[in-house]
Amino acid sequence: MIIKSMSRKVPSFGQLLSYIDRDQGQEDFTLRHNLLGRDHDSIRAEFERNAELLQKRKNGTYLFHEIISITRAQGLSPKEQKQRLHEIAREYIAARCPGNLVYGGLHQDKDHSYHMHLMISANRANEVKRQRLTKHQFRDIQVKLEAHVLQTYPELEQKVAIGKKSERGRKKGEAELERRTGQRPKRAEILERVSMAYEASMDRDSLLAALGREGLELYVRGKTVGVVDLESGKKHRLKTLDLQVADQIELRLSGQEAGKGSEAQAENENEKSPAGEKEKDGDTQREADEPTATRAADKGQGEDMSQDRDDNLKKPSPERQEDIDKGYIEPDPERDLMGHDEWKNQDTGLNKMQQSWRRTMDDLRGRSKDGQDRTKGKGDGGRKR
Secondary structure (H helix, E strand, C coil): CEEEEEEECCCCHHHHHHHHCCCCCCHHHCEEECCCCCCHHHHHHHHHHHHCCCCCCCCCCCEEEEEEEEECCCCCCHHHHHHHHHHHHHHHHHHHCCCEEEEEEEECCCCCEEEEEEEEEEEECCCCCECCCCHHHHHHHHHHHHHHHHHHCHHHCCCCCHHHHHHCCCCCCHHHHHHHHCCCCHHHHHHHHHHHHHHCCCCHHHHHHHHHHCCEEEEEECCEEEEEECCCCCEEEHHHHCHHHHHHHHHHHCCCCCCCCCHHHHHHHHCCCCCCCCCCCHHHHHHHHCCHHHHHHHCCCHHHHHHHHHHHCCCCCHHHHHHHHCCCCCCCCCCCCCCHHHHHCCCCHHHHHHHHHHHHHHHHHCCHHHHHHHHCCCCHHHCCC
């Protein structure tokens, strides 16, 4: 069984409703919780009225799109499996969001699984505050629900997927010690913080920032990559914590995409998100999609495009810019054209962390010595920039 959760920063209730209801013939398994309406328009209006109560804030979540998926069993009819999935979804809602508005629909478009799609309001019915679950609380709900399904519905023939990950990488006796004493091993806490940082990031830079928020810092010793707990100063090798997490971190740091490494990852790749699942703020998305000239004209800068092209000629060469980014050399105000914000960020902790990591990746690739030699006028004929 797999449980997947995605948040949305825009109130796209109508779009998600249409996506959930796209699989015709599954109306008997439609799920409504804290909703009075029965048709599409009425349900959307209820969600929108409830969302209007939310306290306004930048990048605030309006709704969650969550998926509960089970693999198909051999010993049950399709109808029986769908009925049990409907019951599991009800039990999940009772544990995760009993006071929220929830609408759900069943999809059977995958040959190997059935899955229930849920639209969940960010706030409880008629409340102004967003419901907040910590990642630990959400994880606890997932693990307990899976254990309940394995015990109550053995005929579904599900395998341990969610709970198995929490036990992976532990030393002998650690899981038993936690069950007896209720105390979590320090390694388990570090692994959870690393995993949360990974899930909260999209690329190398955001991963480094997320690790910093968790009180962790990356270190490299030869080919070993690990993290330092900034509170205790203790180092933990990623491969000792969890091999799969170590592989995911190293792939993200190198800018590569992780391949299929687990049942959950394979399911996530097969289950494509509907349009608008990762919608950004309107202005940000518009600027990302429109040509540069169009954006400049909209901002009243169209007449300065020729000047911008002249300014670009003053910027440092790609090689010199790379050395600046990695911290080998300091930028020169007379030589390197930089904006005010770029100058302001030169001495920030995040910038220094990013420079350190770029140098570390060069160490792993054996390129740091070449970069340092270039800054001193050695190598490649001491080429100038």
